[in-house]
Amino acid sequence: MNRPRITLKIATSLDGRIATAAGESRWITGPEARAAVHALRAAHDGVLIGAETAVIDDPELTVRTEAATARQPLRVVLDSRLRLSPTSRLMRSLALAPLLVIGARDADRTLAARLEAAGARVAHVPRGLDGLDVEAALDVMHTAHGVDALMVEGGGRIAASFVKARLVDRIEWFRAPILLGGEGRPAISAIAMAALADAPRFTRVAVREVGPDLWESYEREG
Ligand SMILES: NC(=O)c1ccc[n+]([C@@H]2O[C@H](COP(=O)([O-])OP(=O)(O)OC[C@H]3O[C@@H](n4cnc5c(N)ncnc54)[C@H](OP(=O)(O)O)[C@@H]3O)[C@@H](O)[C@H]2O)c1
DSSP states (O other): OOOOEEEEEEEEOTTSEEEOTTOOOTTSSOHHHHHHHHHHHHTSSEEEEEHHHHHHHOOOOOOOOSSOOSOOOEEEEEOTTOOOOTTSHHHHTTTTSOEEEEEETTSOHHHHHHHHHTTOEEEEEOBOSSSBOHHHHHHHHHHHHOOSEEEEOOOHHHHHHHHHTTOOOEEEEEEOSOOOOTTSEESSOOOOOOOGGGSOOEEEEEEEEETTEEEEEEEEOO
């Protein structure tokens, strides 16, 4: 399959949690790590989140760096029911950066028309085991929207879908010196893995200090 190269970006506590049980995740990491994330976004053609993150965090997902950037990546939401609010930050910032909302083939056409009328792009793909079929979504992004390098920004269930499908080429992991405990939301939800031998493996290619946090980069093995 022709697909974009995929980077998974995660910001966690030391114990690998991306949010509290209530979903609070702003801000686990400090301003230096967040600035690095904006630079990473600028180096990708597309940035993707799941519908829950879109609803809970209400992010803008634009590149906000001190240096003016010529091009904003395509922002993508995997949202099978097209429940993204027309008043969300993603929709209110359409003048700044394009937005593609990917829904299921059986999603409400009225909701699709409403998003499109407001300026968002909408695509429909089949459902897969854990939500939308991620390979079909990648095909749409690559073929119809020219995305060659995609950064997946969470949350845990979206990350799990890409890991489970063995689609993650690189990981950019920001780790803050706090602990959120077992009730916090995991960075990667269940991936239906039974044996250690089957675990996806990565090689660490860089580690840097960014303010109080650590930024580790990994490349897929093999
Ligand atoms: N610290 C960080 O780096 C970071 C980053 C992002 C998010 N977060 C936190 O993560 C939490 C949200 O994570 P989450 O795991 O609950 O939700 P999520 O991964 O953001 O979104 C999951 C939703 O996406 C939709 N979806 C469509 N296709 C999917 C697929 N193939 N696989 C998985 N989901 C698919 C589903 O909703 P539909 O059925 O409606 O389509 C699903 O419920 C929030 O608390 C947020 O603050 C933290």
